[in-house]
Amino acid sequence: MNKKDIAVNKLKSLGDIILEDVHQNNVPAIKVPSRGTSNIVYDTDKRYYVLGDRYGKRSLGNVKQITKIAQMVYVANFCKDLVRRGKTATLREMYYVSEGWDVDFGDQQESNIVGEDLEVTLGMTREDLGLMPEEDGASVYGNITFQDDDVEINALRAGKSGYTISPTIDEVDFVDHDVRRVIAVETMGMFHRMVQENAYKKFDSLIVGLKGQAARATRRFLKRVNEELNLPVYICNDGDPWGFHIAMVIISGSAKLAHVNHQLATPDAKFLGVTASDIINYDLPTDPLKDIDVLRLKELSKDPRYKDEAWQMEIKKMLKIGKKAEQQSFSKYGLEYVVDTYLPEKLESME
Amino acid sequence: MNKKDIAVNKLKSLGDIILEDVHQNNVPAIKVPSRGTSNIVYDTDKRYYVLGDRYGKRSLGNVKQITKIAQMVYVANFCKDLVRRGKTATLREMYYVSEGWDVDFGDQQESNIVGEDLEVTLGMTREDLGLMPEEDGASVYGNITFQDDDVEINALRAGKSGYTISPTIDEVDFVDHDVRRVIAVETMGMFHRMVQENAYKKFDSLIVGLKGQAARATRRFLKRVNEELNLPVYICNDGDPWGFHIAMVIISGSAKLAHVNHQLATPDAKFLGVTASDIINYDLPTDPLKDIDVLRLKELSKDPRYKDEAWQMEIKKMLKIGKKAEQQSFSKYGLEYVVDTYLPEKLESME
Numbered sequence: 001m002n003k004k005d006i007a008v009n010k011l012k013s014l015g016d017i018i019l020e021d022v023h024q025n026n027v028p029a030i031k032v033p034s035r036g037t038s039n040i041v042y043d044t045d046k047r048y049y050v051l052g053d054r055y056g057k058r059s060l061g062n063v064k065q066i067t068k069i070a071q072m073v074y075v076a077n078f079c080k081d082l083v084r085r086g087k088t089a090t091l092r093e094m095y096y097v098s099e100g101w102d103v104d105f106g107d108q109q110e111s112n113i114v115g116e117d118l119e120v121t122l123g124m125t126r127e128d129l130g131l132m133p134e135e136d137g138a139s140v141y142g143n144i145t146f147q148d149d150d151v152e153i154n155a156l157r158a159g160k161s162g163y164t165i166s167p168t169i170d171e172v173d174f175v176d177h178d179v180r181r182v183i184a185v186e187t188m189g190m191f192h193r194m195v196q197e198n199a200y201k202k203f204d205s206l207i208v209g210l211k212g213q214a215a216r217a218t219r220r221f222l223k224r225v226n227e228e229l230n231l232p233v234y235i236c237n238d239g240d241p242w243g244f245h246i247a248m249v250i251i252s253g254s255a256k257l258a259h260v261n262h263q264l265a266t267p268d269a270k271f272l273g274v275t276a277s278d279i280i281n282y283d284l285p286t287d288p289l290k291d292i293d294v295l296r297l298k299e300l301s302k303d304p305r306y307k308d309e310a311w312q313m314e315i316k317k318m319l320k321i322g323k324k325a326e327q328q329s330f331s332k333y334g335l336e337y338v339v340d341t342y343l344p345e346k347l348e349s350m351e
Numbered sequence: 352m353n354k355k356d357i358a359v360n361k362l363k364s365l366g367d368i369i370l371e372d373v374h375q376n377n378v379p380a381i382k383v384p385s386r387g388t389s390n391i392v393y394d395t396d397k398r399y400y401v402l403g404d405r406y407g408k409r410s411l412g413n414v415k416q417i418t419k420i421a422q423m424v425y426v427a428n429f430c431k432d433l434v435r436r437g438k439t440a441t442l443r444e445m446y447y448v449s450e451g452w453d454v455d456f457g458d459q460q461e462s463n464i465v466g467e468d469l470e471v472t473l474g475m476t477r478e479d480l481g482l483m484p485e486e487d488g489a490s491v492y493g494n495i496t497f498q499d500d501d502v503e504i505n506a507l508r509a510g511k512s513g514y515t516i517s518p519t520i521d522e523v524d525f526v527d528h529d530v531r532r533v534i535a536v537e538t539m540g541m542f543h544r545m546v547q548e549n550a551y552k553k554f555d556s557l558i559v560g561l562k563g564q565a566a567r568a569t570r571r572f573l574k575r576v577n578e579e580l581n582l583p584v585y586i587c588n589d590g591d592p593w594g595f596h597i598a599m600v601i602i603s604g605s606a607k608l609a610h611v612n613h614q615l616a617t618p619d620a621k622f623l624g625v626t627a628s629d630i631i632n633y634d635l636p637t638d639p640l641k642d643i644d645v646l647r648l649k650e651l652s653k654d655p656r657y658k659d660e661a662w663q664m665e666i667k668k669m670l671k672i673g674k675k676a677e678q679q680s681f682s683k684y685g686l687e688y689v690v691d692t693y694l695p696e697k698l699e700s701m702e
Contacts, residue, residue: 096679196439
């Protein structure tokens with residue numbers, strides 16, 4: 001059964017639960033796993049956040065919950081229609097479409113939450129249900145070939161800015177590749193540097209330009225290349241708490257998306273740099289940590305995702321030196337240095 | 352002579368001016384056109400902002416200007432090296448590279464300004480000089496074929512998110528196309544809607560996803576397709592002052608970039624909507640104007656770029672109804688409505 005059929009079946013089964021209750025003269029009710037903070041657990045085996053066992057019950061017997069159930073049924077029906085017709089919609093579009101429904105939403109926040117309710121109840125991502133994020137994912141450059149509907153695309157032949165991961169990345173098949181690893185970088189400035197210095201050849205690598213915090217589509221892509229193609233994933237970001245955390249969300253997922261981390265997190269992805277040690281060892285140009293950086297680093301040091309020794313040591317070191325450094329600061333030694341010297345040394349130490 | 356040779360020659364001529372002064376025992380000086388507000392003029396014939404005739408003189412005879420001239424020479428030399436080697440760098444990278452120079456910069460703001468000085472003095476964009484913005488441009492979908500180095504790319508075959516306009520768009524050639532117009536939309540949500548509803552076929556059109564305020568590369572691309580391929584360009588944004596202005600910067604350029612508007616502005620591009628009239632005629636879901644929207648609309652009404660009657664009328668109308676509407680609000684009538692009904696009606700009225 002393909003993903004599309006699974007989605008339609010799951011959506012239909014939601015309706016069946018309600019219908020069955022009606023036929024048996026029971027008050028219809030739906031179990032919705034709780035997304036409250038107390039039900040979000042860091043799973044040390046899986047190495048990402050998951051939801052615990054708690055759930056809430058939405059019952060038509062509860063006056064306060066009637067609207068919520070009706071909204072959920074409408075959204076589910078809308079999604080079923082999308083998936084069947086092979087279409088997608090943004091959450092914003094769904095919100096506007098809902099103006100024509102018999103139940104409506106106070107604002108988009110309310111309809112977004114019902115979308116999440118559906119994700120968590122069915123155990124599928126909203127992309128599987130046809131509800132797409134607005135934002136595109138990262139740029140990919142390197143020798144990999146995708147099949148997207150009837151089009152075959154090689155990511156060396158999509159232009160200097162590479163192949164853009166679209167929100168529908170799960171419908172894209174990996175046809176062929178000739179790379180041994182994936183290097184993801186935080187900024188498009190660094191992405192273009194890597195392309196220009198032939199880093200994709202030098203390291204037999206895909207280059208992925210994250211554009212800051214990785215979009216859901218990017219996380220899904222990195223998980224897929226890591227698991228389906230067995231490619232190691234390295235992440236190279238700015239050397240500051242924000243760069244650390246962009247990497248960590250790729251590796252161990254976010255608490256907010258605990259219910260879909262099993263589809264988004266790539267626990268085997270590795271943070272390559274820029275570390276506090278790199279700042280010292282490579283004598284990089286730095287900026288002093290701001291109060292908010294210090295605060296954030298202290299938060300990270302208590303976060304279960306950062307519990308391993310290497311992270312703890314790097315966070316402490318950064319707090320001690322009181323400095324941060326950007327990816328592009330390697331240019332101090334010339335534009336080529338990051339590809340000719342830094343990355344080979346770091347990759348060797350990690351592989 | 353190609354752009355690369357022109358850039359190298361212009362950069363060399365800057366050095367020649369200084370050398371000649373030295374040889375003739377004059378105090379070396381460089382004329383830099385002024386970018387001050389009083390020298391930025393709206394040119395009603397060209398229909399965009401240009402620089403006036405005023406210029407400043409940077410002289411080695413003035414102690415305060417010695418550093419500035421030295422910085423400019425170093426930056427020019429860096430650019431000459433980039434262009435000759437067929438490389439590019441971001442302003443951020445240049446700032447870090449400058450750490451190895453005999454003159455340095457207090458912060459990146461200072462080195463950015465010297466980059467602009469060079470643009471305005473030589474009458475070339477910084478992209479021509481190898482200094483690239485970080486950000487990529489818009490996404491393009493539709494039947495156009497590009498030549499980028501040795502790679503030929505058709506924008507129907509680059510993936511669902513289309514071909515990404517890279518900062519080096521001026522090095523890309525237009526090989527072939529089979530479209531009659533270009534429709535640029537503000538959000539990627541609308542871009543994906545247009546692709547999904549086959550708007551590129553229906554309107555024989557390129558679809559361009561602007562991603563908000565258009566990047567320099569996007570503006571350059573739109574100007575080139577408009578002038579080199581004679582394709583009319585239509586812009587469809589949110590119906591609010593910000594959507595208006597995203598369109599206007601594409602059409603008539605910004606004051607800040609008056610010195611390069613001749614390479615970036617597309618005065619024949621047309622704003623298609625969403626207008627205040629559309630909000631009324633299509634009875635769109637709206638949000639009330641916020642104070643900041645009202646303030647901005649009043650500013651726009653006094654801006655010379657908005658002086659024509661149609662704009663003045665639409666701004667007044669929006670202030671009168673006190674409402675704004677997003678592109679995606681057409682979904683009220685179903686996901687297909689914007690492509691099946693709104694766009695055909697608007698295009699017919701404009702063509």
